[in-house]
Amino acid sequence: MPDTALSPAPEACAGFPIEEALCEIVSNDAVNAEYRLMIARAPEAALRARAGQFFHLLCPATEAGQPFLRRPMSIYRIDPARGEIGFLYKVTGKGTRGLATLRPGEMLNALGPLGRGFTLPADTRHVMILGRGVGLATMAPLARLAAESGAAVTAVLSARSPELVMSRGELEAAGARVIEVVDTDGSSAPEEMEPRLAALHAERAFDYIATCGSNRLFRLARGLARSWGIPGEIALEQHMGCGLGMCYACVIPVALPGGGEEYRRVCWDGPVFTLEEAKGW
Amino acid sequence: MPDTALSPAPEACAGFPIEEALCEIVSNDAVNAEYRLMIARAPEAALRARAGQFFHLLCPATEAGQPFLRRPMSIYRIDPARGEIGFLYKVTGKGTRGLATLRPGEMLNALGPLGRGFTLPADTRHVMILGRGVGLATMAPLARLAAESGAAVTAVLSARSPELVMSRGELEAAGARVIEVVDTDGSSAPEEMEPRLAALHAERAFDYIATCGSNRLFRLARGLARSWGIPGEIALEQHMGCGLGMCYACVIPVALPGGGEEYRRVCWDGPVFTLEEAKGW
Amino acid sequence: MVTNSAPDLSVRIGSLTLKNPVMPASGTIAEGMTQVIDMGRLGAIVLKTITPDLRQGTLPPRVAEYRDATLFSIGIPSKGPDYLLEHTLPAYAACDAPLVASVSADTAEDFGKLAAYISDPRIAAIEANISCPNLKADGRAFGMDPEATREVLERMVAATRIPVWAKLTPNVGDITVFARVAEEAGCEAVIVGNAILGMAVDAEAMRPRLGNVMGGLTGPAVKPILLRMVHQCAKAVQIPVIGCGGITGGEDAVEYMLAGATAVQVGTANFIRPHTMTEAVDWIADYCTRHGLSAAREITGALRPLHAPATAPTETV
Amino acid sequence: MVTNSAPDLSVRIGSLTLKNPVMPASGTIAEGMTQVIDMGRLGAIVLKTITPDLRQGTLPPRVAEYRDATLFSIGIPSKGPDYLLEHTLPAYAACDAPLVASVSADTAEDFGKLAAYISDPRIAAIEANISCPNLKADGRAFGMDPEATREVLERMVAATRIPVWAKLTPNVGDITVFARVAEEAGCEAVIVGNAILGMAVDAEAMRPRLGNVMGGLTGPAVKPILLRMVHQCAKAVQIPVIGCGGITGGEDAVEYMLAGATAVQVGTANFIRPHTMTEAVDWIADYCTRHGLSAAREITGALRPLHAPATAPTETV
Numbered sequence A, B: 001m002p003d004t005a006l007s008p009a010p011e012a013c014a015g016f017p018i019e020e021a022l023c024e025i026v027s028n029d030a031v032n033a034e035y036r037l038m039i040a041r042a043p044e045a046a047l048r049a050r051a052g053q054f055f056h057l058l059c060p061a062t063e064a065g066q067p068f069l070r071r072p073m074s075i076y077r078i079d080p081a082r083g084e085i086g087f088l089y090k091v092t093g094k095g096t097r098g099l100a101t102l103r104p105g106e107m108l109n110a111l112g113p114l115g116r117g118f119t120l121p122a123d124t125r126h127v128m129i130l131g132r133g134v135g136l137a138t139m140a141p142l143a144r145l146a147a148e149s150g151a152a153v154t155a156v157l158s159a160r161s162p163e164l165v166m167s168r169g170e171l172e173a174a175g176a177r178v179i180e181v182v183d184t185d186g187s188s189a190p191e192e193m194e195p196r197l198a199a200l201h202a203e204r205a206f207d208y209i210a211t212c213g214s215n216r217l218f219r220l221a222r223g224l225a226r227s228w229g230i231p232g233e234i235a236l237e238q239h240m241g242c243g244l245g246m247c248y249a250c251v252i253p254v255a256l257p258g259g260g261e262e263y264r265r266v267c268w269d270g271p272v273f274t275l276e277e278a279k280g281w
Numbered sequence C, D: 001m002v003t004n005s006a007p008d009l010s011v012r013i014g015s016l017t018l019k020n021p022v023m024p025a026s027g028t029i030a031e032g033m034t035q036v037i038d039m040g041r042l043g044a045i046v047l048k049t050i051t052p053d054l055r056q057g058t059l060p061p062r063v064a065e066y067r068d069a070t071l072f073s074i075g076i077p078s079k080g081p082d083y084l085l086e087h088t089l090p091a092y093a094a095c096d097a098p099l100v101a102s103v104s105a106d107t108a109e110d111f112g113k114l115a116a117y118i119s120d121p122r123i124a125a126i127e128a129n130i131s132c133p134n135l136k137a138d139g140r141a142f143g144m145d146p147e148a149t150r151e152v153l154e155r156m157v158a159a160t161r162i163p164v165w166a167k168l169t170p171n172v173g174d175i176t177v178f179a180r181v182a183e184e185a186g187c188e189a190v191i192v193g194n195a196i197l198g199m200a201v202d203a204e205a206m207r208p209r210l211g212n213v214m215g216g217l218t219g220p221a222v223k224p225i226l227l228r229m230v231h232q233c234a235k236a237v238q239i240p241v242i243g244c245g246g247i248t249g250g251e252d253a254v255e256y257m258l259a260g261a262t263a264v265q266v267g268t269a270n271f272i273r274p275h276t277m278t279e280a281v282d283w284i285a286d287y288c289t290r291h292g293l294s295a296a297r298e299i300t301g302a303l304r305p306l307h308a309p310a311t312a313p314t315e316t317v
């Protein structure tokens, strides 16, 4: 399982496409008991972020001190017209608690855009998005990307309970059809979802699936993609050091086409991997 | 120079006279460009502080992080009637910058009262106080103590320039006669001060001298005390670990009556030492 | 294992049973502490190292702060063994906790003699502080040389019937070598360990921050290093390992115990939060209750393997 | 010595002259950095350690944060020497800075062979990363044993005409022993040093935080320890000492230089503030100007004694 993945061709000592962007906070409000949405005014380089890419955020100090490492956060909204980017994040520990203290007008240091985002195949006509929890943050820009390239989007949002469903508005604004499934009524169970998704496919065939945020959804997505013979991708997470492909902390094993596996860096070779490369967890 | 000073008789596992007092900030305002006065409501144990004692303060975090060690600060005001204590401090580094951020209503964790304060000899009638800079903070409660025991006080306040003279009000309120000397007009030079103080002594004899905050004033005070044959004390400073006589970080060498010297702990054996023990620096 | 009664916090250190696993690290408490906390609530009270002779200690300034750590260079200012017997022991007589003396000397012989001299029934154990310079080896610390360590410890064990604990220095390559030496020499426990030698410089002043240039790094910053050493030693020896380094509360104490420590010592934290040790005792009791453990000793070595999932992404559900 | 012209930042490391004393620490930059900063502004570019064989590295999770430090257990995921020659070196060809390779192997022989194999004119120096396990000594790291260290370094020096630098591990007792071995073996510099072995435990989960249980402690927390080792080594050898450990900016770099380092390497800070190294170069230039130094090399070893006043109280005037 050697780490032999080739790095993208380096542009040594040339331009500096990755920047420590200093972004002024526009708003940073709770969307429910666990999640917050942070919108920030960003310089041009940051606005070039693409769906599935992420930023590495320097989180402000709290009483618990300054979070030492940066924290990776997917791009949730890219709005070049308003010059804004957005993050949807779950308040978890030291770093995200620090993010939650940012007030409008304060500055956020966001390194990026980083990583390899989603690659919508040419001529994609109908995209299926399967997202849950934090995974939804990654999906919103993909819906916009699909819409811009003329593809329809059906987004299935999974959550523990109806009030925890997020991003509906963001996805609908991007032109997606949104379907909610929840644990409370059992509709999020894979056995329940599979026939429902198959019916949607029969109605209007999907030609690309993207997923994030749940192992169950990943397995479901891979099964469907295989049986329908279509490609798909997943955005993965791993604890990170640098976010720049330098430290090799963020590796995950990926399956190799010929069998066997090797480690890839989530920050540099990912965070988006094909459903065939990715392994369940 | 062995560290053989005897510790005060321990009151092992009995009462706990030293407390982590949680004090509510009443005010914390700048008195000039460098100094701030912080008044806090204190529990009873803290109000038992005596002139020359100090508290070991847990300073709030700033962007530079949480100051790890506590910071020693002399008691500047003890007001049992109002239940308040006060500190006069110079904003210097990480710790005192943290103190400067405290707002009314916030809490200060003050360990104390600590150390051995001033010991006014019985029947003292006229006290001379010589103070400069931060040293003045230590002197104010002594003036009150002297007043309460029926002694007159003449306080000579030394500063770089007239606008930096501090504590005049505090000392006058305690009934002290206040004389200011400054560098700008040369009046603070020991050669200038000495005849002036001698004249005061001739007018009304001093029988105790206390000083703090300047090596020049210390030498002057010791010289006068020797020539007048009266006792005197000085409050000293040293970098501290514990403030409780436990770590032996805060030692200074003191002269022994028989010749030679030994280390004493500023926090436990001091911070007040006799003018004969203390050594210039 | 879930229990409703209060957990049993007692731990065994060789022939001693301590009522809980928390004690101060040598040199970080003195009689002053009895005026702030109830020292009788501790598992043991470890006293400052003494030497046979009177000593002054190092040049001030003796302390420098650096982020979440301190550098102390105190030396061993010592009032000698008679002061210990006549003044220090009585000062803690009212505290319901076993007293542990700590000794150091310039030669192995003197370690043994000092242990014999202070063999007093009021002392429950004697720590050997072997981080000090060996006068017969050009001032190289005893604790950095396995044979010098062995000689010191064997002499002490032979010289006294009081249990001997060896306090190892972390300024070595493979600390397990020294833990094994201590076990072979007949020590009833090893403390892992003393401060790590460090240095601080004031760039603008172009000067060191300590009078002694170098000093012992202590406080939270050193915890990951000492935790690793405790883990290594606990696997290498059968005698109890007492963890020490950067403990600021019950959670740190439990981390050491999970890594293999039977008990812990708290040092620098006493200077900042004098209630650290007594609060840690309470925290450990609460931890046992939360984790369904009937006794604190069940924590020792209970670290489970991290079953790293085949792919590591978190199930963010 | 006060000068108005820009200070000369160049430093000599053996037969090389670097335009300034700041370079990355091995394993903490990769091609990605060229997309963020101008690597051509650095004194040198040190590349990640390679091994003769392809390696996977350790089990994730590979990083844990602890206060002002990190624990990394990466292992040495290596793409082998051909990848270095064919892909890595070209990736930095446009950067105006000498390239320093770093090598590791399972046996002393293989260290020598690898040094010979990569002796390419594009490489200005080769670092020996001797913190890795010696397969012939039960996996004990080469760098913890003076004789194993000597054998590795002598073989490398014999195998190549490119200058060899020895990167010492701090996980030893007396590091000066190893610095002297490096000097005797013909190395042109020592780097002091690699990460300190540490460990982190999640008390609530009762599990280690790293897939590999132990990992290298890096970042600001380790600076006082490495600073002390640099100071000791600079007094022990004539060859330049390159300081490394917890440097977050120019001030830390100057502290290392005052303690005796000729140059410095920046590691973990690159992950958090990618401009750390280039900003440190500017800070050092400014420091020289402020202190009236015409050249950065004057900082090396310029630490003055702390003339501790007879009594230490500060003149608070």
Ligand SMILES: Cc1cc2nc3c(=O)[nH]c(=O)nc-3n(C[C@H](O)[C@H](O)[C@H](O)COP(=O)(O)OP(=O)(O)OC[C@H]3O[C@@H](n4cnc5c(N)ncnc54)[C@H](O)[C@@H]3O)c2cc1C
Pocket: A054, A067, A069, A070, A071, A072, A073, A074, A075, A087, A088, A089, A090, A091, A092, A093, A094, A095, A096, A097, A134, A137, A138, A236, A237, A238, A239, A240, A266, A271, C314, D065
């Ligand atoms: C590419 C990528 C994109 C992400 N996008 C989002 C997003 O859009 N919204 C969102 O809420 N979360 C997202 N996450 C997860 C987010 O990074 C973590 O929740 C966050 O780092 C937790 O930090 P903390 O200090 O609050 O928590 P703590 O648990 O205190 O963190 C401790 C350490 O573990 C790391 N860590 C903890 N959880 C994770 C995790 N799931 N993935 C990676 N590192 C972790 C932290 O970065 C930190 O170094 C993403 C993660 C990755 C890798």
Ligand SMILES: Cc1cc2nc3c(=O)[nH]c(=O)nc-3n(C[C@H](O)[C@H](O)[C@H](O)COP(=O)(O)OP(=O)(O)OC[C@H]3O[C@@H](n4cnc5c(N)ncnc54)[C@H](O)[C@@H]3O)c2cc1C
Pocket: B054, B067, B069, B070, B071, B072, B073, B074, B075, B076, B087, B088, B089, B090, B091, B092, B093, B094, B095, B096, B097, B134, B137, B138, B236, B237, B238, B239, B240, B266, B271, C065, D314
């Ligand atoms: C008994 C005593 C009473 C004091 N009373 C007062 C007072 O009433 N008002 C006042 O303004 N200052 C007083 N000081 C000095 C005050 O403690 C220091 O100014 C303060 O600690 C500086 O901390 P800092 O973090 O702001 O500065 P930094 O310079 O960043 O401090 C770094 C470290 O050095 C220590 N340190 C720095 N200067 C001193 C000093 N002069 N004495 C002891 N330690 C020092 C700090 O405590 C800290 O550990 C007193 C000192 C002592 C020992």
Ligand SMILES: Cc1cc2nc3c(=O)[nH]c(=O)nc-3n(C[C@H](O)[C@H](O)[C@H](O)COP(=O)(O)O)c2cc1C
Pocket: B241, B247, B248, B249, C025, C026, C027, C028, C048, C049, C072, C074, C076, C102, C129, C167, C193, C194, C195, C216, C217, C218, C219, C220, C222, C244, C245, C246, C247, C265, C266, C267, C268, C269
């Ligand atoms: C001020 C101070 C004095 C110390 N004196 C001694 C001592 O006399 N004997 C000893 O064995 N260790 C001594 N130590 C080391 C501590 O016992 C302890 O091993 C070290 O501080 C690490 O623990 P900590 O990180 O909790 O402080 C001293 C430490 C400090 C900070």
Ligand SMILES: Cc1cc2nc3c(=O)[nH]c(=O)nc-3n(C[C@H](O)[C@H](O)[C@H](O)COP(=O)(O)O)c2cc1C
Pocket: A241, A247, A248, A249, D025, D026, D027, D028, D048, D049, D072, D074, D076, D102, D129, D167, D193, D194, D195, D216, D217, D218, D219, D220, D222, D244, D245, D246, D247, D265, D266, D267, D268, D269
């Ligand atoms: C992620 C990571 C990978 C590293 N890889 C190597 C390596 O391949 N070879 C090496 O000699 N040192 C390696 N190191 C050690 C660093 O070069 C450096 O010695 C150490 O991080 C201390 O410096 P710092 O505190 O500035 O990070 C690595 C360190 C980190 C954090």
Ligand code: FES
Pocket: A239, A240, A241, A242, A243, A244, A245, A246, A247, A248, A249, A250, A251, A265, A266, A267, A268
């Ligand atoms: S986080 Fe450093 S390589 Fe991915």
Ligand code: FES
Pocket: B239, B240, B241, B242, B243, B244, B245, B246, B247, B248, B249, B250, B251, B265, B266, B267, B268
């Ligand atoms: S500060 Fe610890 S003994 Fe004085």
